[in-house]
Amino acid sequence: MKRFALLALAAVSALFLAVAPASAGTLDQVQKRGKLLCGVHPGLPGFGLQDNAQWVGFDVDFCRAVAAAIFNDPTRIGFIPLTAKDRFTGLQSGEVDLLSRNTTWSLSREAGQGFLFAGVTYFDGQAFMVRKKLNVTSALELSGASICVIQGTTTELNLSDYFRANNMKFEPVTYAYADEAVAAYQDGRCDAFTTDMSGLYAERAKLKAPEEHTVLPEVISKEPLGPLVRQGDDAWFNIVKWTYFALVNAEEMGVTSKNVDDKARSEAPDAKRLLGSEGNYGESLGLSRDWAYRIIKLVGNYGEIFDRNLGDGSKLRIKRGVNALWSKGGLQYAPPVR
């Protein structure tokens, strides 16, 4: 009987663990586990891609920044590649602590699905790519076309909206994986492929003959992309959110991975506050005093991450555009550290 009771107890506790809220201190869990579990794109050049067993990309580097803030070591991460279709289930079920995977911030994803977006790390918009030989110059000429699209994205919805609003017909061909959708486009199953502008440039670079394809000028939607977490753990949400703000603030202050040591000793009070040589803001986040110093030293500021993965330092050569700092005519803006 005693053994039976023990067994029952074990079963109940196992069950309890299985359905217990993962919100009970995500930071604690991450620290206990010794690494951050970050959901990333399985293969989108510039954003998340495994290159020689090494994960690279803009979203990937954001994961590294969070890991650097927590562990002072950007390598203590488990990258979990998630398809567009599976990403939310992955975050909901606690498979990942953080989803950094070019995901669009929308009302239903916060109010309806239980997530919180930590900010907009990349302002994007949806567009179309077609073969040049079709002689199409505008998305408004796409009526009747077959269009390849990735399943479970805002892109899929915008596509319907755009064609409905302009009274045009189309045939959607939806794929769970971006690679499949692009392959089907390349094989001629579709006349056009649609996703976020940045994604189009990235995917075009992977095609067999990139020069035979063109991106149409219409941008049909707002796609504010950013990292997101589960609701219910405000402390963890703050850490992710302020990691992003630290990256942007650092760029604004001119703090880079190269000069961060000088800046920490400089007389600039805002830089000293950010880097922890004055005040103790890190500990109120549940991190160390030098949390932002670690981020900048080990991963770089927002501008460095952008350049390395998407900008002039990369093959994609995407212009900063609306993603420039607010002080330079863009939209990237962060509240002050004080």
Added chain:
Amino acid sequence: MAEASAATTQKPKPWRDPRWRGGAAQAALLAFVGGLFYFALTLARENMRQRGIPTDFGFWSQPSGFEVSQSLIAYSAASTYGRAFFVGLLNTLTVAAIGAVLATALGFLIGVGRVSQNWLVSRLCGAYVETLRNLPLLLQLLFWYNAVLKALPGPRQSLRFGDIFLNNRGLFVPEPMAQGGAQAAAIALVLGLIAALVWVSYARAKQKRTGRRPPVALVALAFVVLPPLAAALVFGAPLRFQPAQLKGFNFVGGLRLTPEFVALVIGLSTYTASFIAEIVRAGLLAVPKGQREAADALGLTHGQSLRLVVIPQAMRVIIPPLTSQYLNLTKNSSLAVFISYPDLVQVFMGTVLNQTGAAVPIVALTMAVYLAISLAASVAMNAYNARLARHGGGS
């Protein structure tokens, strides 16, 4: 005597009575497991509620906002999520039904071929079975999809067979449209069908009475075919065939089979046929040799003895495993998600789940649907099997 009755009347204490004890233990276990489930469910529900994850079907009548490439019912982005569910369900049932028919036909052919006396035929059928059933289905589906897609030209360079067009957007055949003589032809067809049924039952009764079998197939066919033809001659053609036309990017009009659908049906039916062939072979071999020898002795031809003596008896062995092959085919159709065919899993558990975030209700409903389809199919097949068993093979 008195002692014995005393022994029976003197009941043991309940906790010493094995029956009572066993019952109590089972009741306790049931309550424990039930409680555990209830506890888990309420806890999960509460956790999801706290995190703002939907736990019910509140999304069901909301507009979906996404398009589906093929649908048997009217559907657009303005339709509800609930309607999207039925679009997916019907697409799944379509593939399952067509796949099951093709797999059965092909499977019987190959199964009979395997036990053929002809060396080449039996080896070829054997090679088919061994190849197809030993390769993973997903691999075969991807093969067919890519084979279909890559081999075909674009819409502007379509292969053309009369009014039929084939390209990498699918197979386009002319669409039959009802016109002037349609009503008359339809009435003639119905009357012809009734006449054919009457003739069949008359023929059956006559065979029972006299032992002679009047010609059934040919006459019934004539009853079905001739009246509509006559009606068409008198009242004009009932149908007109509207071919598809190239307009802009794609063909418009006509009936269309998409590459996804074709690849899925071919993949599922050829794969399942290899299993059905083995079942058929086993069924044929299970019929005692004496039955065929007796049929030969009666002077039946080879075909007749197969059709009238061997196969009816083999069916009793074949039906139960055949049922599970149909169920497998239906469940395997969910692999459609890998080749973009909008079946239940692709539409409902893919896009709808993703747009609404209501993972638990959607997954639960999808599982319930597959369970219901499988149970319904197995009830139907069991009924058919019971009928066969009652009639008895060959008697």
